[in-house]
Amino acid sequence: MTSTTILSKIPAGCPMHQAGERFQPFEHKGMTDFYASVRPEVPIFYAPSIDCWVVTRREDALAVLRDHERFSASNATAPIVPWPEEMHQFLRDQHFTNESVQVACDPPRHTRGRNAAMTFLNMKKFQNYEADVRALARSYINEISNSGKDIVDLVESFTYEYPAKVAFLLLGEKQLDARKLKQWADLRIKLIFGTLTHEQQMEAARDLADFWHFASALVEQRKKKPGDDYPSALLAARAGDDSILTENEVKSLVFGLLLAAHETTTNAAGNLLFELLKRPITWQAIVEDQSLIPNAVEEGLRYATSTIAWRRRAKVDVEIAGVQLPRGSQILLSLTSANRDEKQFADGEIFDIGRSNARSHIAFGNGIHHCLGAPLARMELRILLEELTTAFPKMRLEDEESISFLPTLSFRGPDRLPVRLNR
Amino acid sequence: MPKLTFISSSGDRHEIAASNGASVMECAVEHGIEGIVAECGGSMSCGTCHIYLDQEAYERLGIPATAENDLLDFVNAPRRPTSRLSCQIKVDEHLDGAVISVPQSQY
């Protein structure tokens, strides 16, 4: 069935049809209001522009995430605008052999990738990084302090690079160029979740190949000289046995981490700071009592969800919220909408850092693909707030209107956060 | 089908007939036992399926694997000698009659 015939089968007066017509998947402005207006009546609707069934309620989104038998993750990172053959050819010529190992795989393939990744991406390992992460956060604070400026952009001077540098710690590389990594990742995000023109795609492909060569070279180095880091742990898990993990899969996991670990966290940090600084009383509350920070982090993840939507595909005929979907249907789970669902979160449209069940959000997904970096991301966000509230307690947002959000299907984060430090 | 008794943090008891081969976490979720969050769906990364077993059942199962033991250090409610991650326990006849206490919080 084509996307227009699906929509034409839903009566025009029906709220489900209207929701599908009103929905703008790439426009962040007004998105939460849109979901709040449809959620009570429309648990699921069809969005023709992206050929996806959009799920708006927490309960249904959770059920899909937990049911990997019937819902495949194979489309989770599929490009919205298909890559042209010319680009595929170019990437082949560049020996770009990245393959899906984890986030877009189903068991049993997913299980092997995840098991290997978990030997390093786990709470015990992450705990060892607390001091390094704090030192890193302080280095950004010092730079801001020493700049002598009254007004700084917190994205530019802190949150843009910080999670990438933490990712480098996991890779065992302190001296890498974080800006370069960020550029690579920004482009890759646009390649998958954005709407690029042909020229932009081809340009991005060149960077993609660079990015891959970088990940491959890193793994090659660790083969010769292993350390206590993610690539070495994957190689150790592999133990030279292709039936456990191939070398190309190791490279692909490292390549994948370079994206998963920082873009999301940069966005989450920006969103969290934006919500807190928009509300000087709330900011003041965490300045005065830092024990409120961990729950403020959860409320930020819930209320200003940074991975706004995530995809699945029906492996068999399924029913979601009473609607029958044929096998092969694409599903977009709105994590943003789920995280404000009134059924779980009383007054869900209100940002409340004291909310007792804030952590029951699904900003990190749920089920077998549940974010492996969640404990680390939480630590990064907590330390960010602890250090900023200590260093610049009187900081205030400036020029709020100048802040905008990059138009992608799955990610949301402010492009800048100008603040007056009021030292 | 082995019988399992869950005791909630407020003392309510629920007896369920568990399916052989499933994990204790899966049976608990299937029967709507409250307090077992299991964010990671049993992939042993979240530590939100923590339970306390009765001493006898704990001993029958033998010691948990290293990775589970490591993660048990990070659970939210106090770790006790018979703490386990319920997603790592397969239901079989050995488990019949086990009494499982659900901690007050998972995070």
Ligand code: HEM
């Ligand atoms: C606030 C920051 C972050 C957010 C919002 C976030 C969100 C997510 C989401 C929504 C998923 C997909 C879940 C699903 O398919 O059900 C995911 C998967 C993943 N994330 Fe994160 N993430 C963050 C930070 C990180 C960090 C710091 C790391 C690494 C250190 C990381 C590593 C991963 C990995 C490896 C997966 C794939 C798991 C799998 O498929 O088994 N993430 N994340």
Ligand code: FES
């Ligand atoms: S369900 Fe996550 S550790 Fe058991």
